[in-house]
Every structure is written in C-alpha cells, then in structure tokens.
Amino acid sequence: MDAINVKDLVKEYRNFTLGSLNVTIPSGYIVGLIGENGAGKTTFIKCLLEIIKPTKGTIKLLGQDIKDAKEDIGVVLDDMFFPEILQVKDISAVMKGIYQKWDEELFFKYLKDFNLDPNKIIKTLSKGMHKKLEIATALAHHPKLLILDEPTEGLDPVVRSEVLDIFLNFIQDEEHSVLLSTHITSDLEHIADRIIFIADGKILMEKDRDELLDNYGILKVNVDEIDKIAKEDIIACLKHRYDYEILVSEKDKISKKYPNYIVDKITLEELMVLMIKGERQC
C-alpha cells in the first residue's frame, strides 16, 4: 500500500502555481522534501492535510481519502500548534478527546525523554523545546504516517540526532512512513530513502537518496579549461572567481572521461544550490 498517492495535483494562486505534481510514496519509506523558500513545499504539505484545497488533482493517504486517514497521521507543522497560553500537560487532556488512539502514557514518556516539564506554559518554551513538544504530540497517537514540516528546525545537534533516531525507529514497522520537509539537508542524507526536490512549484528531481548521492557529483574545472567539458555532460554549472562547479550525473563515467579533473561527491545542499543557482550552460 502507498502511504501517499498524489495525482495531477495543482494549487493555483494569483502569483504562484504548485504542480501539476504526481507523487507516490510507498509505505516504509522516509521521503525528504527539499527546495528553497517559496518553492511550494509547505503548500504541498498543506494540500495533503486539507489545510488548503487543491485547485485540482486527487490525494490518497494510506490508501484512503484524506479525511478517513487522519486518525493515522501525525503532523509537525511550521508555526502551527496549540494556543501558547496552555500548559504542556493540557495537550494530553485535549488530544484524548480528539484521537481514539491517544496514548497518554507514551506522551508523558516523550516529555520525560525530551526533558519537557508538563507544567510549563507553552509560550515559555525555547524554540527547540517547542519543536520537541510538537514531535511528542505527533507521535503519541500511534500514527502510521508522519507528515513533518521543518521538524528539526531550532534543535541542537544532539537532540536533532535523537529525533532522527526516533524517525528511523518509527519506520522499522513497514506500515509506517515519513514525509519530511527540511532545509537541514544533512538530516536527509542520514535518514531519507528518497528525495523530492521542488523548485518553483514543480518537481525538479525525485530519486532514491543512494542513487542521487552515488550517481551525481561535482566536477571542478578551471575557468580557462571549461571548453574541454562536453555540453551534454553538464547538468548545471556555477561560475566562481577561478573555477566552475559543474553538476554531473554518472559520476564514475565522468571521472573516467575526464581523468585530469576531480569529481567530488555531492551533498544535497550542493545539489540544491547548483540546481537552483546554476546555469544550464557554462
């Protein structure tokens, strides 16, 4: 069963259009959504969760219509949460009356694990603690699908690593899946199975993480030697003061073709920058 199945999704605004998007995320996957600010990641997530209505297209979550799947979905949304004047423990009192499978014991266990004081008022929490509370809330009703918008933003590296481990444990059950949007692309290099790269409302690239990181690379060439690189080998090209950074696919083949140049491994961040800021030709 697919965790997420999106067909021909379009959301039109006056100055921006998302889509048409077709996305299929199988159960058991962690999928990372990357792209610059305003690319459409949050719009996509909002469509998935019925926060906004798509102009057209169909969305199935866990094989069902969205409204029927909500009991099994946990969410962390950027800047959207409970009224800040409530106490941390109030969340459990409220959620008990919303989710049939709300697990109070599990919620308070997460609070303990995250060093969150149940009696604290939400607005007094630091950004990182607030994020931890959002994550605990998303997990405490035993969801099958997590949809997370910037879930690790504001967390220190130690807690971020703990949270990523929680997500990894979560998908040990093959019925479970995670879709997470983040600017911290290094997180995705550790945990994501697949990467969806959105730019200007369209999917620019959708590939398995290993394929992406193993296959793509950066070819570095001095400014005066750029003519030696065949145009068909260039996916994107970024000019610096003394050299060019060229995004290439089939890294090993390119290394053999241009033995005098170095083809470096690529990070998701470098890939994003090259795809967005780079030119098609040098």
Added chain:
Amino acid sequence: MLGFIKKDLLTIKSNYKILIVYLIFVLVFTFQNNAFITFLPPYLSAMLLMSTFGYDEKNHWDAYAATFPKGRINVVRAKYLATILITFIVSLLVFIIALGLSYLGDDKFDMLETIVTLLATFGVTIIFISCMYPVFFKYGAEKSRLVILVVIVAMVGLFYGIIKLASLKALAGVVTFIGKHIILFMILAIVLITYISYIISKKVYLKREL
C-alpha cells in the same frame, strides 16, 4: 469534539488575568446595582469564549486542528457548544444564587424579573455570538474586530426597530399574542438564529483556506 471544547475551556482557564478582571467587574457592578448580576456574568462568559478565537489565530491553531480527524467541523461545533454551554451554566448559577438570596429573605430579587432578565441576557448574548461567529470563521479574529462594533450597532438598531414596531397600534394584537407566550417565542428565536448561524459558520469554515 470533546477535545476541542476542552481546549477552549483550558484556554480561558489559562488566561487567569482576564478571569480575575472578570470577577472584579462582576463583583463591583453587583454591589452597585443588582441588575448587573443577572446581565454581566452570562454576557462576559460568552465574551471570554469569543476571546479564544484570538489565541487560536495567533498560534495558527485552526490550520493545525484541520489535520485532526473531523478537525474543521469540530472546531465550529465546539465553539458554538462551549459558548452556549458556558453561558447557560453561568446563567443557571446566577439563577441559583438569586434563588438562594431570595430564600434567605433578601427581597432585592424579584424571581420572575430575574428569570426574564436572565433569559433575555442569554438570548441577546447568544444572538450576538450568532451574528459574530460566522464573521470570525470567515475572516479570523483579527480582521473581525471592527465587525464587532458594526454588529453591536446593528443589534441596537434592530431592537430599537422592534420596539418601535411593537408600539404600532396595527400590530397590537400580534404584540399581545407574543407577549402572552414571550418565553416560548424567545426560546424559538434563540434556537432558530443559533441554528442558522451555525450552518453559515460551518459552510464558510469548511471552505476556508487556513
């Protein structure tokens, strides 16, 4: 839906500063004029509930709640139910206090007058929120602030119009008939207006982009 009602009640509870001001307000005015005890508590309780829209908006609760099972519809239902419930309970408490004082020999309270005043306050309060809630659900708390004034002015105008209409000789028969069954007509009017308001709120909120 219980969770959504709890959220609103906990929001009010957490906002203890407003609750303290509320109590001082009620006490001060009750000592000055007994009529306030029947009017202020139910009205201010509904206002407290209405203030939760502001907290919801500040933290984008609506968008978050839309991701819950039956989230949108329950947000609307809970707001109406919580407001009606709290206003009713507070009205009932006021009635019990008035009854107690009357029983203890305090002749300041005319029971029939208290009941009619309470019912009228309850009715006006519910009609007021019935006018406001569809606007809140459509535009959010921030944008709806100005509308509160418009609704108050419109309601005063409406009541003034009704009083003027009732004084017309041609309608004397109708006025007498309604007067005989005033409580029934008040209840019918409250139920009908609340129901229409709820249906409008539901319709606009289910369509709204959050």
